[in-house]
Amino acid sequence: MSWTLTEDHLEDLARGAAVLGTGGGGDPYVGRLLVREAIREYGPVTVLDPDDLDDDALVIPTAQMGAPTVVHEKLPNGAEPELALRALEKHLGAKADATMPIECGGINSMIPLVVGARLGLPVVDADGMGRAFPELQMETFGVYGVPGSPMGIAGERGETAVIDTGADNRRMEWLARGVTIRLGGVAHIAEYSMSGADVKRTAVPRTLSLALSVGRAIRLAREENADPIAALATALGDTLYSHLRVLFRGKVSDVERRTEEGFARGRAAAVSFDGEHKLEILFQNENLVALVDGEVRCLVPDLICVLEAESAEPITTETLRYGQRVTVAGISTPPLMRTPEALATFGPAAFGLAHDFVPVEVAS
Amino acid sequence: MSWTLTEDHLEDLARGAAVLGTGGGGDPYVGRLLVREAIREYGPVTVLDPDDLDDDALVIPTAQMGAPTVVHEKLPNGAEPELALRALEKHLGAKADATMPIECGGINSMIPLVVGARLGLPVVDADGMGRAFPELQMETFGVYGVPGSPMGIAGERGETAVIDTGADNRRMEWLARGVTIRLGGVAHIAEYSMSGADVKRTAVPRTLSLALSVGRAIRLAREENADPIAALATALGDTLYSHLRVLFRGKVSDVERRTEEGFARGRAAAVSFDGEHKLEILFQNENLVALVDGEVRCLVPDLICVLEAESAEPITTETLRYGQRVTVAGISTPPLMRTPEALATFGPAAFGLAHDFVPVEVAS
Numbered sequence: 001m002s003w004t005l006t007e008d009h010l011e012d013l014a015r016g017a018a019v020l021g022t023g024g025g026g027d028p029y030v031g032r033l034l035v036r037e038a039i040r041e042y043g044p045v046t047v048l049d050p051d052d053l054d055d056d057a058l059v060i061p062t063a064q065m066g067a068p069t070v071v072h073e074k075l076p077n078g079a080e081p082e083l084a085l086r087a088l089e090k091h092l093g094a095k096a097d098a099t100m101p102i103e104c105g106g107i108n109s110m111i112p113l114v115v116g117a118r119l120g121l122p123v124v125d126a127d128g129m130g131r132a133f134p135e136l137q138m139e140t141f142g143v144y145g146v147p148g149s150p151m152g153i154a155g156e157r158g159e160t161a162v163i164d165t166g167a168d169n170r171r172m173e174w175l176a177r178g179v180t181i182r183l184g185g186v187a188h189i190a191e192y193s194m195s196g197a198d199v200k201r202t203a204v205p206r207t208l209s210l211a212l213s214v215g216r217a218i219r220l221a222r223e224e225n226a227d228p229i230a231a232l233a234t235a236l237g238d239t240l241y242s243h244l245r246v247l248f249r250g251k252v253s254d255v256e257r258r259t260e261e262g263f264a265r266g267r268a269a270a271v272s273f274d275g276e277h278k279l280e281i282l283f284q285n286e287n288l289v290a291l292v293d294g295e296v297r298c299l300v301p302d303l304i305c306v307l308e309a310e311s312a313e314p315i316t317t318e319t320l321r322y323g324q325r326v327t328v329a330g331i332s333t334p335p336l337m338r339t340p341e342a343l344a345t346f347g348p349a350a351f352g353l354a355h356d357f358v359p360v361e362v363a364s
Numbered sequence: 365m366s367w368t369l370t371e372d373h374l375e376d377l378a379r380g381a382a383v384l385g386t387g388g389g390g391d392p393y394v395g396r397l398l399v400r401e402a403i404r405e406y407g408p409v410t411v412l413d414p415d416d417l418d419d420d421a422l423v424i425p426t427a428q429m430g431a432p433t434v435v436h437e438k439l440p441n442g443a444e445p446e447l448a449l450r451a452l453e454k455h456l457g458a459k460a461d462a463t464m465p466i467e468c469g470g471i472n473s474m475i476p477l478v479v480g481a482r483l484g485l486p487v488v489d490a491d492g493m494g495r496a497f498p499e500l501q502m503e504t505f506g507v508y509g510v511p512g513s514p515m516g517i518a519g520e521r522g523e524t525a526v527i528d529t530g531a532d533n534r535r536m537e538w539l540a541r542g543v544t545i546r547l548g549g550v551a552h553i554a555e556y557s558m559s560g561a562d563v564k565r566t567a568v569p570r571t572l573s574l575a576l577s578v579g580r581a582i583r584l585a586r587e588e589n590a591d592p593i594a595a596l597a598t599a600l601g602d603t604l605y606s607h608l609r610v611l612f613r614g615k616v617s618d619v620e621r622r623t624e625e626g627f628a629r630g631r632a633a634a635v636s637f638d639g640e641h642k643l644e645i646l647f648q649n650e651n652l653v654a655l656v657d658g659e660v661r662c663l664v665p666d667l668i669c670v671l672e673a674e675s676a677e678p679i680t681t682e683t684l685r686y687g688q689r690v691t692v693a694g695i696s697t698p699p700l701m702r703t704p705e706a707l708a709t710f711g712p713a714a715f716g717l718a719h720d721f722v723p724v725e726v727a728s
Contacts, residue, residue, distance in 0.1 A: 015610055022462055087528070090455075091454075091455065091526070113659070132684070157529075157532075158529075158530060159527070159528065159529045159530075159532075159534070159535060159539060159704045160527070160528045161525050161526065161527045161528070161543075162455070162525065162526045163524070163525045163538065164451070164523065164525070165521075165523045166523075168521075168523075171521070172522060173548050174546055175523060175525065175547070177546075178542045178545065178546035179525075179539055179542055179543060180538050181542065182538055182541075182542035319470060
């Protein structure tokens with residue numbers, strides 16, 4: 001079902017998107033402010049159910065690209081993603097009928113909404129990761145045959161680039177990352193332009209609605225003094241993300257984080273409240289693997305969500321710090337993200353991890 | 365006067381272009397082979413005198429971009445510059461009437477001839493540096509108001525990018541260098557698209573003809589057992605490059621060279637044959653400054669040409685090595701390259717050198 005997004009939805013949506021962002025996808029506070037300003041200036045946004053999308057509509061997803069550690073210090077002015085879209089439209093010689101997120105996250109669920117508000121375009125309720133991933137080729141779109149190229153990139157000073165690497169989405173990521181680094185570590189992009197039929201075939205559906213319901217469930221539980229983690233599990237129960245498993249509860253004891261090659265990479269450690277158990281998480285923008293006492297408990301592409309222990313507020317990798325009291329949840333990804341071709345693109349091996357993928361609901 | 369370039373011209377042209385390349389602009393042997401193959405397959409090339417160019421013709425210069433140290437090991441396949449041109453043409457929605465070099469050099473005088481042969485386009489007898497410079501903003505085109513953007517870039521695997529930084533040619537260089545590094549250190553480009561009227565107004569004229577006559581003068585002197593350096597001075601005498609001064613004769617005693625940030629940077633030292641004097645040259649792809657016994661004798665944008673002592677064969681910065689017997693010549697650049705606005709773009713300060721520009725003919 002299509003619906004209209006207003007300012008009232010933003011807090012829940014940003015929180016929920018940040019949960020699904022699994023540590024990446026950008027700061028929900030920044031994302032919320034960006035959409036709020038756009039809605040105040042240009043009016044509410046139509047969120048279009050994939051079922052309501054014409055098969056021959058032209059959909060051009062928009063996003064922010066860069067290391068979250070940089071985004072955290074360098075806020076967009078709001079016009080960049082529109083500029084990236086315009087550059088790509090000029091190249092294609094066609095106008096977008098709608099935009100769409102490429103991933104879930106505190107910022108990247110929001111950027112298309114900014115574009116939608118500013119340009120009066122509907123935003124398709126779907127994305128290409130069903131969570132956040134750090135690299136542009138890690139898209140269900142690409143896994144199921146939609147090329148990322150040509151892609152538009154825009155910088156904060158109005159620079160644009162249009163990159164075309166044909167069917168090679170990894171090469172596109174490689175070149176676009178180089179441009180993004182030169183633009184100061186953050187850029188805005190338009191890529192994976194596709195038909196409505198391709199959206200229906202390749203996208204993870206209704207992830208904006210999901211983010212909204214997840215964010216709302218957490219808020220309502222807090223207001224009712226109920227357990228927000230339990231509420232989150234309930235909200236996910238009858239969606240494509242049906243399994244939630246609490247992996248760990250404890251205190252962050254160490255965070256090692258570096259911005260390199262345009263990514264925020266590092267690891268975090270936590271100790272259980274009774275001091276008996278240890279958690280280790282590795283991340284590249286997003287959380288990649290969670291080990292408890294040395295045993296793998298959850299792995300990409302399943303979601304590893306670090307939540308503030310009392311409130312279930314999601315904590316992104318760039319804001320993790322010593323002493324935080326956290327609950328770490330593993331959440332199962334939708335079936336189209338666990339096929340062999342999907343795992344080849346964004347499973348553990350794609351990140352250089354030696355572990356075979358094991359669904360979180362069956363892991364030790 | 366326009367003329368037809370055939371295979372017979374290539375050896376002289378490549379040598380002369382490498383002299384004007386002042387240490388950069390690429391390997392003349394590789395450049396010669398590329399054009400030879402193109403002429404053999406597609407036929408000779410029309411070299412168009414700027415006076416014969418329609419004011420409203422669309423001219424799109426083409427070139428190779430990258431560190432000469434990389435180009436030396438990674439040969440182009442010949443199709444890349446055409447691909448860069450096509451990408452830019454698509455973006456502009458217009459077809460080039462001619463191409464043109466952006467600089468003089470063993471490869472970059474040749475790339476437009478490859479394009480000309482392959483596409484049947486005339487090549488304008490002019491360029492935007494009157495020598496070689498390492499960075500894309502260092503063009504008389506830009507100095508006199510023609511923007512480098514939008515520019516097309518192509519890689520060896522058929523990747524393309526179109527970059528647009530508006531009027532900011534330094535920013536264009538910065539982003540294009542990032543892409544070139546990601547493409548492996550060498551790329552091919554099409555930029556500074558302009559009208560015939562702009563060519564006449566902003567380009568250094570007849571530098572292909574000049575390279576040919578310089579290369580021929582050196583060859584003829586060798587064949588006649590005459591002094592090739594004297595012949596070079598005579599060939600330049602009644603051109604825009606009227607002053608040639610021998611700065612040093614001696615043996616290369618040290619070369620320090622590194623490929624960093626997409627450039628070949630370093631320094632070379634030489635000792636005079638009598639052991640009494642020392643030469644030092646600093647380079648960034650091209651030779652930037654020549655000091656004899658610590659005194660500046662020649663500075664960018666004047667040309668510092670390292671020539672093999674017996675034959676006057678030009679030695680590029682990537683092939684400089686210990687033990688070479690060399691004559692180092694300083695050559696004055698044309699007046700339009702010595703104006704205050706030109707010196708601001710490619711004078712000593714643009715390379716971080718502390719010295720003020722002093723014309724080679726009046727230096728100590």
